[in-house]
Amino acid sequence: MDDIAIELRGIDKSFGPVHANKNINLKVRKGTIHGIIGENGAGKSTLMSILYGFYQADSGEILVDGKAVAIRDPNAAIAAGIGMVHQHFMLVENFTVLENIMLGAEDSQILNKGIAKARVELKRLEREYALEVDPDAVIEELPVGLQQRVEILKALYRRADILILDEPTGVLTPAEADHLFRVLEQLKSQGKTVILITHKLREIMAITDEVSVMRRGEMVATRTTAETSVEELAELMVGRRVLLRVEKGEAKPGDVKLAVEELTVKDGRGVTMVDNVSFNLRAGEIVGIAGVAGNGQSELLEAISGIRRAVSGSVLLNGKPIEVTGHADPSELRDRGLAHVPEDRHHVGLVLKFEECENAILGYHHDKRYLNGVFLNIDAIRKDAEQRIAEYDIRPPNPRLKTANFSGGNQQKIVLAREMERGPDVLIIGQPTRGVDVGAIEFIHKRIIEMRDQGMAVLLVSVELDEIRALSDRILVMFAGRVVGERNPDATEGELGLLMAGVEGRKEAAE
Amino acid sequence: MSSPYAKLPGWVEYGLIPLINLAVAFLVAGLVVLLVGENPLEAAYHLLNGAFGRGEYLGFTLYYATTFIFTGLAVAVAFHAGLFNIGGEGQAYVGGIGVALACLWLDQTMPWFVVFPLAILGSAFFGAAWAFLPGWLQAKRGSHIVITTIMFNFIASSLMVYLLTRVLKPLGSMAPQTRTFAEGGQLPKLDWLLAIFGLDIGTAPFNVSFLLALVAAFCVWLLIWRTKLGYEMRTMGHSPSAARYAGMSESRITVITMMISGALAGMMALNPIMGEQARMQLDFVQGAGFVGIAVALMGRSHPAGIIPAAVLFGMLYQGGAEISFEMPSISRDMIVIIQGLVILFAGALENMFRPAITRLFAMQGRRAAVVAQTKGA
Ligand SMILES: Nc1ncnc2c1ncn2[C@@H]1O[C@H](COP(=O)(O)OP(=O)(O)OP(=O)(O)O)[C@@H](O)[C@H]1O
Ligand SMILES: [Mg+2]
Numbered sequence: 001m002d003d004i005a006i007e008l009r010g011i012d013k014s015f016g017p018v019h020a021n022k023n024i025n026l027k028v029r030k031g032t033i034h035g036i037i038g039e040n041g042a043g044k045s046t047l048m049s050i051l052y053g054f055y056q057a058d059s060g061e062i063l064v065d066g067k068a069v070a071i072r073d074p075n076a077a078i079a080a081g082i083g084m085v086h087q088h089f090m091l092v093e094n095f096t097v098l099e100n101i102m103l104g105a106e107d108s109q110i111l112n113k114g115i116a117k118a119r120v121e122l123k124r125l126e127r128e129y130a131l132e133v134d135p136d137a138v139i140e141e142l143p144v145g146l147q148q149r150v151e152i153l154k155a156l157y158r159r160a161d162i163l164i165l166d167e168p169t170g171v172l173t174p175a176e177a178d179h180l181f182r183v184l185e186q187l188k189s190q191g192k193t194v195i196l197i198t199h200k201l202r203e204i205m206a207i208t209d210e211v212s213v214m215r216r217g218e219m220v221a222t223r224t225t226a227e228t229s230v231e232e233l234a235e236l237m238v239g240r241r242v243l244l245r246v247e248k249g250e251a252k253p254g255d256v257k258l259a260v261e262e263l264t265v266k267d268g269r270g271v272t273m274v275d276n277v278s279f280n281l282r283a284g285e286i287v288g289i290a291g292v293a294g295n296g297q298s299e300l301l302e303a304i305s306g307i308r309r310a311v312s313g314s315v316l317l318n319g320k321p322i323e324v325t326g327h328a329d330p331s332e333l334r335d336r337g338l339a340h341v342p343e344d345r346h347h348v349g350l351v352l353k354f355e356e357c358e359n360a361i362l363g364y365h366h367d368k369r370y371l372n373g374v375f376l377n378i379d380a381i382r383k384d385a386e387q388r389i390a391e392y393d394i395r396p397p398n399p400r401l402k403t404a405n406f407s408g409g410n411q412q413k414i415v416l417a418r419e420m421e422r423g424p425d426v427l428i429i430g431q432p433t434r435g436v437d438v439g440a441i442e443f444i445h446k447r448i449i450e451m452r453d454q455g456m457a458v459l460l461v462s463v464e465l466d467e468i469r470a471l472s473d474r475i476l477v478m479f480a481g482r483v484v485g486e487r488n489p490d491a492t493e494g495e496l497g498l499l500m501a502g503v504e505g506r507k508e509a510a511e
Numbered sequence: 512m513s514s515p516y517a518k519l520p521g522w523v524e525y526g527l528i529p530l531i532n533l534a535v536a537f538l539v540a541g542l543v544v545l546l547v548g549e550n551p552l553e554a555a556y557h558l559l560n561g562a563f564g565r566g567e568y569l570g571f572t573l574y575y576a577t578t579f580i581f582t583g584l585a586v587a588v589a590f591h592a593g594l595f596n597i598g599g600e601g602q603a604y605v606g607g608i609g610v611a612l613a614c615l616w617l618d619q620t621m622p623w624f625v626v627f628p629l630a631i632l633g634s635a636f637f638g639a640a641w642a643f644l645p646g647w648l649q650a651k652r653g654s655h656i657v658i659t660t661i662m663f664n665f666i667a668s669s670l671m672v673y674l675l676t677r678v679l680k681p682l683g684s685m686a687p688q689t690r691t692f693a694e695g696g697q698l699p700k701l702d703w704l705l706a707i708f709g710l711d712i713g714t715a716p717f718n719v720s721f722l723l724a725l726v727a728a729f730c731v732w733l734l735i736w737r738t739k740l741g742y743e744m745r746t747m748g749h750s751p752s753a754a755r756y757a758g759m760s761e762s763r764i765t766v767i768t769m770m771i772s773g774a775l776a777g778m779m780a781l782n783p784i785m786g787e788q789a790r791m792q793l794d795f796v797q798g799a800g801f802v803g804i805a806v807a808l809m810g811r812s813h814p815a816g817i818i819p820a821a822v823l824f825g826m827l828y829q830g831g832a833e834i835s836f837e838m839p840s841i842s843r844d845m846i847v848i849i850q851g852l853v854i855l856f857a858g859a860l861e862n863m864f865r866p867a868i869t870r871l872f873a874m875q876g877r878r879a880a881v882v883a884q885t886k887g888a
Contacts, residue, residue, distance in 0.1 A: 072870075306758070307755055330757065331757065331759075332758070334758065340756075342756060347750060347752050347753065348750075348753055348756045349753070351746055353749045362756075365742055365757070366739075371739060376738060
């Protein structure tokens, strides 16, 4: 039991001036689940990318099963028995599950023979680890939870003994996450080693055997999970005490800022995603929309913010209508005081290839501050960006760095800073803390509440029930496109869970 | 982890890698020359000598380069907005109408510096108009721009045959071309520019439209990286969903970008029509629109890359002609093969050597770090 599966010795890695990993030492015992936590930009993904051969360490050694190995590329990592499940899946969307799993590991030149063999092997893996998927399903038609399962199968198919998962639960529904953890337990009981990166300390406590903490590129502590607590881990990560649940006073709701009336939205295939939804949002209150992902919350946000056309219904912003069923213009809505933090920061909220300061004006590039006639006022843009970076502690503090090179949590702060700092009347915000560390969550939550206290109306969508309950003054639960209930924030988790599963809701609607 | 390749220093990225690609292209081209039983070194000599050996040759090289700067910029501008404008050929061809009209109207009464600005406007206007339709069709009807611009190349070709045989041809002439322009329709040569370097331009048609091309390159840089419109174009090019989120109108940007692209392609017509032949002939574009795609690819859609890439292709055109003249067993087609190889290695396969070079640099970086450590100890 005391065998070491992976040992890292003195790993060091810099990206130009950014020292991402400083002399990292780490031992991961065989047959355990080892958590790695740390603030955004602490260097977790970088360390794992070095282990998986995406990056080369500047110095240091990697030992697998006690033997030093050179991992120059992912192929070498696979050969050493290391598999990785990426946060952004690397699957061919229009291939079947089986084809994806075989890709690059076709055993024979004759494809048919290989396919038959792979099918048998896949069946065996599925049985052994309770990882059912239809081998002939096309990837793009699978929900994310299943896509992730395919990634895991892919690694196992390549005979991985050590599995790295980088923030695997960020995109999962609670039920999917539970299932993932059962799979990980199963892997562990079969003697596999799992390295799990996550920002959710609850998950760390629930499933890991040991946990290592990184801070600013350094490995600061390793603890046996059973002997530590969420509070201790949070403090180790951030270097100070963290409020896991921010203080919040009574809401003082004012005028109605956003009035949604009988809004119905369909997706591209004509399926009704938002079904006759009505609610009011007042100044100085936070309304949370709870629900399992995919029950229409995304489409609701998109329709209100003018990105997606609604089929029917109306929305009033400050008493004046938004053309939700026609050509609503998102930039006009911004001028009218509506700000929007989209759920998908990588494809919608940011242009990853832009410099940070270019993203800091996305959507606000019409602002006279940033223009000299038709030209961009580069000085003003960079100065504002620098100020936001300081206020939101975005790291590294370089407005000219390419956005893709910021860590996930810092990218999120770039979007939040841009949308919150202009003091909009209404802020619609989707998954504000997805992939964000505890310290930053505290900061973001405080900020949202501060904005509420200054009279902003906040519409919050999150799949994190904890977050909804911590922030909201009123909770609306969505199921299958409809609002199936409204609750106070002191409603129990069980009560909300039933509503989210559509159980209670049907009764209520029938009455 | 966003890109599988680590970042390389600028001089490697924009200097070394293109040079290596180019060297390999020439090596393979050399093998082809060897295959037809000729001496590749001799061919290389004729290529370089033919392109740069004398003031006159250099003049021709830069004359071609001028053309390719315009068409390269045209492709690059569209590319930044995520649009693939294959219609530079047709836009340049139709742009010729604007040049011809200005010249036919005023060449006998006005000096060149009055006619030239009008011809610039004319060429840009007609080029833009020809690109407007595909842009509009994509924006409003969703017809893919690659398909429509190719079709518009054919339509342009037929239109120009009609115009040059029926409308713009002087009465009684047999040739499908306009009349020869008087002095006002001819651009002065840049003989003085070569003279500074002690070179004699000879008969080469290197003319002031080269300076216009440089100005256009600078304006394109300004447009893309320093204006609000350029910002919107780049946003759309990188991420259409982010552009929608930001409230940018996809159809508006598509149409405007295509018109700018078409205007740049159209301005290419100034060089052959006013700068060389002093008349508009059938097929004066001669594939420059397509070469522009290669130039933009090689120049990474950046004006500072497009200018040297255009000079390179100018060299291949001019020096290539020299090779086939001096070495008869190497035909014009061979030259096209060599150009194709350059496009292949510098454009399509530009990432072929990158992993190896990246690894080399990573290794060197590690060694340097080790040296620093031992020194420190
Ligand atoms: N390719 C790169 N070029 C330049 N800097 C980079 C690159 N990749 C990462 N960095 C920097 O290295 C540091 C560590 O980043 P890393 O992605 O490892 O953080 P992380 O711990 O995974 O954070 P998060 O929890 O937000 O995902 C950050 O400051 C980041 O900006
Ligand atoms: Mg990370």
